[in-house]
Amino acid sequence: MRLGGANANGIVTKQRSSGSEKRKDADQQGSIMNERTGGGRVAAIYLTDAEGGAPRSRESARALQGAGLEGDRYEKRRGTFSKKKLDPGQQITLIESEAVEKVIADGVDIGQGRHRRNVETSGLRLNDLVGKTFQVGEATLLGHRLCHPCGYLAKKIGADMVSILENAGGLRAEIVSGGEIRVGDSIVI
Numbered sequence: 001m002r003l004g005g006a007n008a009n010g011i012v013t014k015q016r017s018s019g020s021e022k023r024k025d026a027d028q029q030g031s032i033m034n035e036r037t038g039g040g041r042v043a044a045i046y047l048t049d050a051e052g053g054a055p056r057s058r059e060s061a062r063a064l065q066g067a068g069l070e071g072d073r074y075e076k077r078r079g080t081f082s083k084k085k086l087d088p089g090q091q092i093t094l095i096e097s098e099a100v101e102k103v104i105a106d107g108v109d110i111g112q113g114r115h116r117r118n119v120e121t122s123g124l125r126l127n128d129l130v131g132k133t134f135q136v137g138e139a140t141l142l143g144h145r146l147c148h149p150c151g152y153l154a155k156k157i158g159a160d161m162v163s164i165l166e167n168a169g170g171l172r173a174e175i176v177s178g179g180e181i182r183v184g185d186s187i188v189i
Contacts, residue, residue, distance in 0.1 A: 040124025040187030042136060043097040046113030047072045052156075055113025058183075063139035065178040068092060069118055088174040089144030093117040095170035096126055102168075108159045116153055117170050124187055126171040135188040138179025147172045 046055040050073055061069040068075030068091045075091075095117040103110050119136065129143035147170035149161040161169075 040121050042119055042181060042183050042185045042187065043122040044113070044120040045069075045181065045183060046118055046120075048113070048116070049073060049076070055116070057113060060137075060180055060182040061118070063092065063136075063141075063175045063178045063181055065175050066091070067175065069181075072118060088142075089172045091175045092119065092141060092173050093147050093170055094119045094121055094126055094173065095147070096120070096124070096168065097122045099165065099168040099170075103164055106164070108157065108161075108164060110157060110161075114157060115165075115170075116156065117147065119181065121187060127167065129171055129173075129189070132189065133176060135186075137181035137185035139175055139181055140177040140179075141173040142176050144172050144174055146170070 045058045045061050047058055047061060047069055048055045049071060053073065061071070064070055064075060066088070093116075095115050097120040100110055100115060100120060126143075127146060130145060131143060133140060133142050135141075146167070149165040149169040151162070154161040
C-alpha cells in the first residue's frame with residue numbers, strides 16, 4: 001500500500017498499490033539490499049578437525065580473530081599447510097557455491113565440503129574481495145589472495161582441480177575481528 005492523500009477531514013488515506021508498483025518496490029528493495037550486502041550470503045560452512053579429515057557441515061561457526069574457525073584444522077594448527085606461525089591469509093577460506101555447482105554439473109563431485117574450503121558463498125564474486133575488508137555474519141574479514149586449487153586437492157578428489165577451478169578456487173582471508181558466522185548470514189562489503 002501507499003499513501004493516497006488526505007480526505008475531506010484531513011485524514012491521510014491509504015491507496016492500494018498496483019502489481020507493477022509492487023514489483024518496482026521489490027526491485028528497489030533488492031537493489032538497496034545488493035548495495036549494502038554485495039548481494040552475497042553464506043550458503044554453507046564446513047570444518048575439518050584434522051589434516052586430511054572429512055569436512056563436517058555446520059549451521060554456524062565461531063571465527064576467532066587471528067586464528068581461524070573454532071575447531072577447524074587450521075585453527076588447531078593441524079592442517080596440511082599449517083606452519084608454526086599461521087599465515088594470516090590462511091585463517092579462513094571461502095568459495096562461491098556457483099563455482100561448486102558448475103564443477104558438480106561437469107561431473108566432478110566437490111560437494112559437501114570436498115572442495116576443502118570453510119565457507120561457501122552465493123551471489124558474490126570472491127575474486128573482487130582481494131585486498132578488501134568485508135563482514136560475514138558477526139566477523140570482519142580481510143581478503144588476502146585467491147585460493148588457487150593445488151595438487152593436494154587434486155589428489156583428494158582424483159581430478160585435475162587446478163584446471164577445473166582455474167580462477168574460481170575461492171579466497172583466502174584473515175579474521176580481523178571475530179564473531180559467529182551462520183548459514184544464511186549476509187556478506188556486507
